[in-house]
Amino acid sequence: MSRLVHTRIGAQSIRIRVTRVSTFDVLLLGGGGREHALARCFAADPAVGHLHIAPGNPGLAALGTRHDIDAADPDAVVALARDLGVEFVMIGPEAPLVAGVADALREAGIDCFGPSREAAALEGSKAFAKEVMAAAGVPTARSRICETIEQATAAIDEFGPTHVVKNDALAGGKGVVVTDDREEAIAHASTCGRVVIESFLDGPEVSLFVICDGERGIPLLPAQDFKRVGDGDAGPNTGGMGAYAPLPWARESLADEVMERVVDPTLAEMHRRGTPFTGLLYVGLALTTRSGLQVIEFNVRFGDPETQAVLALLETPLAGVLRAAARGELDTVPPLRWRDAHAVVVVEAAQGYPYAPLTDCPLQIPTDDTNAWTLQAGTTEVDGKLLSCAGRVLGVVGLGAELEEARSAAYAKLAEVDFEDGFHRTDIGIPH
Secondary structure, X not given: XXXXXXXXXXXXXXXXXXXXXXXXXXXXXXXXXXXHHHHHHHHOOOOEEEEEEEEOOHXXXXXXXXXXXXXXXXXXXXXXXXXXXXXXXXXXXXXHHHOOHHHHHHHOXXXXXXXXXXXXXXXXXXXXXXXXXXXXXXXXOOEEEEOOHHHHHHHHHHHOOOEEEEEOOOOOOOOEEEXXXXXXXXXXXXXXXXXXXXXXXXXXXXEEEEEEEOOOEEEOOOEEEOOEEXXXXXXXXXXXXXXXXXXXXXXXXXXXXHHHHHHHHHHHHHHHOOXXXXXXXXXXXXXXXXXXXEEEEEEOOOOOOHHHHHHOOEOOOHHHHHHHHHOOOHHHOOOOOEOOOEEEEEEEEEOOOOOOOOOOOEOEOOOOOOOEEEEEOOEEEEOOEEEEOOOEEEEEEEEEOOHHHHHHHHHHHHOOOEOOOEEOOOOOOOOO
């Protein structure tokens, strides 16, 4: 929308056309580090009128208005969106997606970025994802879907070490065990119910996020995360201890290859099944030495902590792109613009993570800088004091012209954090 206004330059009167950006209000669901990174993007987006967040965390209070509801309750989310009059809802975590929140919002006529309950099964069920990949011809590991511990044990022995055992259902990023210990693999399978046993994929891992509108997708920058709890990839899997982007060692054509061999066939197969995928398709990849590109898993939302690194480099305002995807209009979106820089995010976790993290521990966060800032992931506020309330408590982001400069910025800012009961890896951003 534009209008003519009169102004003067010296004694001369002239007319200029002023363009007014049309804005829309946004409701962001979630309360972790991923949502803090998304909220930073939305708050800086001129297309966003007012940002609402449910339930959010203390770090998000400065970026929008928080609302205390259950983000996985479809009726509660629709009611809040209607009461607030928001025009667009961004669903952050996987639980609301699997619960059908996106379906309820679309039925209410509200634009929503996130897949339907049926399409979210790409993450909600590892077995379903394998079925879709097989039908679409997507390269992935050999696997067996097992309903009993006897079947799982047979599959574990068939594939041999290294053993890969995946809980079929959602497990908060901790449902996968990769081990050379047969007994550990069997023990994990026995706790899961239905499991997927896979052959091991070697080689470096890559995360690629793709914004999808049901028919087409736009890839973001490839990133690499660090899943294991300790330096040198020691210890158990976690939801992620850090990440970096872009990947200086990856070939420039990688994103295009993933789109051609993985994303486009998957979107076509989901459309053929009558469950088009509209939302964020997170493709976890292994670049194997023998078989090349192979898919490890699909997720159906922005991954945490890779999101914090990737979005730190995005120059294009994000909200309009996501709303275009929600409306099936990605063909109207121009190419994304990216900073010529590197980003590293280091997770500060609570002692005991990933098994029994300490909670209610006090912490203090330093002031943000232009090249380093802190995102809150597992925090709460009680009587004006900031406390930990989950395993992954903070994500500290650093920017730099080179990868090592970004690492230095992140770790320098992390050194300013006052959290006696926290710990972190010291090798985030070193390619592995």
